[in-house]
Amino acid sequence: MAKRVERVSLTLPHDLVADLDAVVDEREYSSRSKAVRDALRAFLTEHDWEQNAAETQRGSIALVYDHEATGINDRLLEIQHDVAGVIVATQHVHFDAHRCLETVIVEGPGEEIRDLVSTLSSLDGMKHVQFTPV
Structure with a gap:
């Protein structure tokens, strides 16, 4: 029908x-x-x-950053370990000699995801952060 x-x-x-x-x-x-x-x-x-930010949300966060920015790789790992309960999976790709793309699949309380996106956006060396809800 x-x-x-x-x-x-x-x-x-x-x-x-x-x-x-x-x-x-x-x-x-x-x-x-x-x-x-x-x-x-x-x-x-x-x-x-x-x-519905308080409810469970799912989506992906696309990050583009300069991997030569001081401490960014260590900071990314630290953040990801801090919110391991929200992160389902990550994928890392080298665009060129300086830029990396990281995709972070997330599931959890929308407020925690929103905080994660905000934290990632504020990192020195971060060029682009975009959350896509699904």
Whole structure:
């Protein structure tokens, strides 16, 4: 049985529609509706994360950092050991001679994950930190 769908009308500025159409073409979406559904799911997942921070959350934290920054590797290991109950797995990749990508899979109280993201973001040498809830 097919899922029930509802038609919704949106009023958007021309430049936003043009950007949407470019993404639809680039990603080969079958329609604008499919692209908007994907965007809304991402928006609602983020909203759910913000509203339910005390509950168990899951996601990944992507880190890009300069591994030559003084003490960053030791500090990362220390932080990861301190919150081992929230970290499910990590993966480390060398981008080039200076930059590393680390992916940290997390599951636990949203507040602890939020604190972890904040702590990681504040490290000297950290270039990028992004949490993606799932």
